Amino acid sequence: MATIKDIANQTNVSPATVSRVLNNDQTISVLEETRQRILQAAKELGYKTILERQTEKHIESAKKTPKVGILLCQTLEEEMSDPYFLSIRQGVEEELLKQGITSTSMFRIHETGSNPLIHDFEGLIVIGRINEGALKKVSDHVQNVVYINHSPDDTLYDSVVIDFVESTELAMNHLLNLGYKRIGYIGGVEKEHINSGKVKIEDERLTTFEKVVKREGIYNPSWTFIGEYQMSQGYEMMKTALELEEKPEAFFIASDPMAIGALKALQEANLSVPSDVAIVSFDDIEIAQFTSTPLTTIRVHTKEMGQTGVKLLMDRFNGRKIPLKVIVPSELVVRQSCGAVR
Template identity: 55%
Template sequence: MATLKDIAAYANVSSSTVSRVLNNDHTLSVSEVTRERILHAAKELQYTPVKIRKGTANGKDLEAPRIGIIFAQSLEEELVDPFFSSIRHGIESECSEKEIFTVKSFRLKGMKQEELLQDLDGVIVVGRVSPETVQEVSDHLDTIVFINHKADEDLYDSVMIDFEKATKHALNHLFGLGYKKIGYIGGTEREHYINGSSIIEDQRQTVFERVMHEKGLLDSEKVYIGEYSMTEGYELMGQAIKQGNLPEAFFIASDAMAIGAMRALQQSNIKVPEDVAIVSFDDVDIAAFASTPLTTVKVYTEEMGRQAVKMLVDRLSGRSVPLKVMVPTKLIYRESCGALLKKQ
C-alpha cells in the first residue's frame, strides 16, 4: 500500500506538502502545477487513506482498529520511572473501554522494521524519538500519535505537557515561601532510536537554570544530574550532603528521585522540610505516602495515554487535520515544601 512518502518521492515534494494537499489545507501556498502533480501521483500509486476495519466482539459488529504501541524506553527504564508505566496504563485502559482488542506493543530498541508491516492501522509512539526513527515509522504508516514528543505538527497528532510552565510554577512556589538557595536533582533526557539513544535537552533542568540565572541565584555546583531512578536520587543527594553547604530547598525532577533523595537525607539526620524543603515532579501514587509526603507537580500521565488512543481512533475515523493536545499540570501541596510549617 502506498504511503505519503511514496507519493512525495514520486512528485518530488516533501511528505508534509503531500499531507496538506491531500487534506485540502487551504492555508498551504503551493502552485497549481505542484498540487496537480501530487494528486496525479496519489492516483497513479493507488493511494487510499487508511480506514478502520470492521471486527466483532460478543457477536456484535464494532469498529476495531489495529493499533500498535511503540515504547521508546526499555522495560528496565519503564520499571524505574512510573511516568511511562502510567501512560501505558492509560492507553490500555482506553483500548479496553473502546473494545479494541488488537493492540500490539513494541520496544523501540532492536525493533525490526518488518514488525510494522503486520497490517496495522496506526501507532502510538511513547517517548522522545529521533527524526530518523520518525521517518522509519512513517515509511510504513501514515497515522501516528506521539506522546511526550514534539513531532511535525503539519503531519502528526501529539499529546504533550508544558514542562516550562510546570517547572516555573514549582520554582515560584519555592520563591514564594522565601527560599533563595535552591538546588536541582534530575535525570538525563534521551532521544531514542532503534539501535541506541543520544542525550538531549531536559526542559526541567534548562528552565530551572534559566530562571535561577535570571534571578541571580544559580549555583551550578548545586545542580546534580544522573539517571531517572530512586537509586540515583539517593546517590545524588548523598553527593550533595558530602559536598556540604546544602541548599535550603531542592527542585527534584521526578518523584522516584525525590524519594531516594529523602532517604539519603534521613540517614544523615537532615529533616524534610525543617532543614531542606523539596518539590518534585510527576505525582505518582507513592508520592502521597513517602516518609514526608511530597509537594509535587501532578502530571496526568494516564490521561495522556487515554487521549492518544482517542486521537488515533478519531484520525482513523476521518479527521484530516493533525492536532496537538497540551495536557495541563497542577502543583499538589503536601508537607515536603515546608508551606505548612510556615503557616504555623
C-alpha cells in the first residue's frame, strides 16, 4: 500500500504538505499545480486516506451483515400510550446495534401496503400480534421471522413470549393471600391483525382472572370492566366501578398505564389506596414506582424480550433450523398499592 512518503518522493514536496493536501486542509497555502500533482500521484499509486479506508470498510461490512426489518403491530399513538411495546422495540434496536447490524428498517403494519421494501429483508422481527396470513401478505418470502409477544405457530417460527396465565395467577394469589375477597378486574381488548384489519382475541389475563375467582367462589361479573389499553380508559372504568352499590375492595388491573388512570379516579373520589381499594397491576413500567401510591405490579422484562428476539434471529442466520420458543419469566414487585407494605 502506498504511503504519504511515497507520494512525497514522487512529487518532490514534503510529507507534511502531502498529508495536508490529501486531508483537504483549507488552511494550507500551496500552488494549485502542486496540489493537482499530489492528487494525481496519490491516484496513480492507489493511496487512500484514513477516511476513505474507513468508508470502504463500513460499506464492505454493511454488505456482509444481513438486512433486518422490524414490523410493529402498533400505531405510534398506541406505542406512546403504552410503554410496554416501546420498551420491547428499544431492546430490539439496542441488540441489533450490539450485534453490528446497522442495515435495518422499521415499519408499522398500517404502512406496509405502500412500502415495497418490506420484501427485501433476510430477517424480520415482528413486535405484537399479527395473523400468519396477514404476515405472508406483508412479506411472503422472508425465511427468518421472529415474533415477540406472540407465537402464531411454534412449529414454524421463533418466538419470545411471557406466560400471561402464570403471571396473572401470581398477581391474584397475592391478593387472595392478603385476604381480599371482593376483587375486580380492569383491562383492555387484545387484538390481532388480519388481512382485513383487526379482530378481538382471547386475553389470557382476563380468562385467568375469571378462572381464579370462580375457583375461589368469589366471581361477580359486574366487577369486570373491559375497554382499551389506555390510561384514560383505566380512569373512566374505575369511575364506573365506584358507582356500584357493592364495590370491589381490590382490583387486578391489566396494565400499569390503566392503573395510573385508576389511581387518579380514586384520588378524585377521596379514596385511599390501599386502605379503601387495593391494586395490583401489570408491566412494571418505570413510572409505576413513582405514582402517588407506588404500584404493586407484575414485572415483565420487556427490553430483554426484544434483545432475546434479536439473538434468536442471529442464531437462525448462523444455521439453526429448528424453531425455538423462549418464555421470559415475570415476577411480582410488591409496593404500597396492594396493602402488603404500609
